[in-house]
Amino acid sequence: xxxxxxxxxxxxxxxxxxxxxxxxxxxxxxxxxxxxxxxxxxxxxxxxxxxxxxxxxxxxxxxxxxxxxxxxxxxxxxxxxxxxxxxxxxxxxxxxxxxxxxxxxxxxxxxxxxxxxxxxxxxxxxxxxxxxxxxxxxxxxxxxxxxxxxx
Numbered sequence: 001x002x003x004x005x006x007x008x009x010x011x012x013x014x015x016x017x018x019x020x021x022x023x024x025x026x027x028x029x030x031x032x033x034x035x036x037x038x039x040x041x042x043x044x045x046x047x048x049x050x051x052x053x054x055x056x057x058x059x060x061x062x063x064x065x066x067x068x069x070x071x072x073x074x075x076x077x078x079x080x081x082x083x084x085x086x087x088x089x090x091x092x093x094x095x096x097x098x099x100x101x102x103x104x105x106x107x108x109x110x111x112x113x114x115x116x117x118x119x120x121x122x123x124x125x126x127x128x129x130x131x132x133x134x135x136x137x138x139x140x141x142x143x144x145x146x147x148x149x150x151x
Contacts, residue, residue, distance in 0.1 A: 005112055027097050028061040029054040029072060034083065034090040041083040041090060042075050051084075055091055061098065 031054040044051065050070040054062045067073045072093060076082055084091050 026063055026065060027067050027095065028063045029070065030061045030094045030096060031055045031058045032092045032094070033058050034092055037085075037090055038081070038083040038092075040079070040081040041085045042079045042081060044084050044086040047084075047086060048072070051093065052086075054093060055084075055086055055089075058091065061096065063098070067095070 029050060047055070048069075048071050050062060050064045051072050064070055073095060075084075076093075076095070082092050082094055084093055
């Protein structure tokens with residue numbers, strides 16, 4: 001049971017890696033409009049498609065799959081700022097990493113733990129009520145007699 005759930009979570013994580021935009025997973029860019037010209041900024045003349053898309057939709061994360069798909073992380077390191085200028089407008093572009101499955105993984109692990117504890121409680125209750133006498137060592141009914149009665 002636990003193996004099946006862990007397999008399902010693994011498949012979900014692999015799907016998220018393959019389709020990061022759909023699952024909102026992995027590295028992302030989020031642009032914000034700046035009202036004033038910042039002291040330090042990156043002049044963008046020919047931004048890559050991801051940076052351009054983030055600028056066109058400020059405030060919403062754009063999941064890019066990998067930072068290798070954009071030049072922004074290199075520009076950020078070179079210029080030492082997340083502020084950019086494009087077509088006379090100023091933006092701040094933040095880089096972030098989102099893991100949408102972290103909370104779901106914890107949720108499923110809690111459910112599995114709860115189900116396992118309920119199963120163990122049920123087995124213990126059955127042993128104490130002599131419903132499963134062959135599992136209770138203190139009961140005198142031999143296992144062969146129990147099997148015969150159940151047949």
